[in-house]
Amino acid sequence: MATKLQLITELSERTAQSATRNPVNWTSFLKTAAWNYKYPFQDQLLIYAQRPDATACAPIELWNQKFGRWVNRGAKGIALIDDSGSRLTLRHVFDVSDTNSRYNRHVALWAMQDRYAESVKETLESTFGELEEKKDIVTALISAARNAVDDNFPDYLSDLMYFRENSFLEELDDLNVEVIFKEILKISVAYIALVRCGYPADEYLSFEDFQGIVNFNTLDTVSRLGAATSDISEMVLKEIGATVKELQKAEKKQNRTFAKNQDVHHNENVKQNSNSERDGEYGTDLHAEGRLSDTRPDAAEGRNAHRQIWDVAQNISEKLPERNVRKPDAVWQTEQPPVGDRPDSEGAHRTDHNEALTEQSRAGQGDRPDGLDRTHEQPTVLSGGIGAGGADLQLTWYDRETEDKSLPFFHSTPLINELLRSTPHLKATKQEIVDFYAVHEDSNERTEYIKNIFNNDYTELIINGNHHVGYKTYQNVLHLWEGSYAARTSQSYYDWGVIAGHFGSMILLGEFLDEPLALPSVQQQITLIEQTVTNHHN
Known part of the structure; x- marks a missing residue:
């Protein structure tokens, strides 16, 4: 039975994959992120998945101790993944709507007002140019969102360039990737700022502005975009929030009067008893305990905003060798129950991690033994085939560093689908594959299954009459090509997760199973009868 941690990691993965599927999904996520802008991206994903209407989240301890509020009986907490210890665990936060105050204490979130506009504009201009x-x-x-992105996006762009493999960004040149990334980042940060400040973002920004979001279609690219969006929008909103709270404080002070005959002792008692109330009197900033005060990429001690979406299957299922640093903000992913400990981490804050393990491994590296980086990849060595039980360790590991990129990229989806549909060398029938997909929705299980049913040979087929295509299996990738192998006209190396996705899409669209021969129409049957009678008489 799956543990709660596994279920939450799977929820995080599914949410990340769906968030960038279209502009509607992405803007829906941004609305939740706007009200929870102090949480890192992977926490925002889980808040969105479990309580999209949440406006102010905090753990029970913070509600009790700082705000004098108690969680309602029967309230369901929002599960977040905590990586502050030696192994991953769950922690829970609760939205303000799930709490109550025995002392009638109100939680006042800072709120933008039209009368603050000039002061806020001055703050934005002095901070962001x-x-x-x-x-x-x-x-x-x-405009402030655009300036903030212009100043900070290079810190995230280089990482995105490295992790764009298998996404729609992969085939674009660097300039186009930069343009798409910067524009979707600018519009996303602006959207969050408008929502949090109480303005109808959908009236000022259209879905057409978000069309580029579909290019971020892998967990690696979602992680980079999400981290950048979360971090830069926090920069903007922290400046606005600080200004608004100061203005609210000044207004409150101006309107407050004190009885002149109150003695000093009485005033001191009042001050001591009201400290906890005044913490949130001018606009509460929740989640102060869960996010470092400086989350920028150049923050001290190597803290960085790109928290990656962790592959829990490789990070909690077994104890890992010592690693120098690990990648930030990752969408969580799981396969096996957690056993053993993980290496010590810097905590659930936005720390600097330099390893990202995601659903579809970048260049197939997710299939490597834990702890290997690109400089330690397994060399290409000829080996035997794989058994039906999945003994894929006998497969060759293809070193992507040596990949021949002199040929055009083979990316024709119709041809690839026809190749996968036509090969007679799989260790499972088409119906067996469909049946497996029907009962196994987990993408990792499907990926492993598809890899294990392929033959370990150089295989060439003729499809669509005269089109030569072929493939060769490796432990981490499937090598595809057009033409004969010795005279290839194009080729590509696809991670097994991508190949499993091709099977899944064909099954979903009803294009995988062989179509039964259509029954002849009435007219066709009459024609056949007439032909038979004629032939008989002749």
């Missing part, structure tokens, strides 16, 4: 548009607060927020 001259605003291109500032005729009103909405245009000022959008």
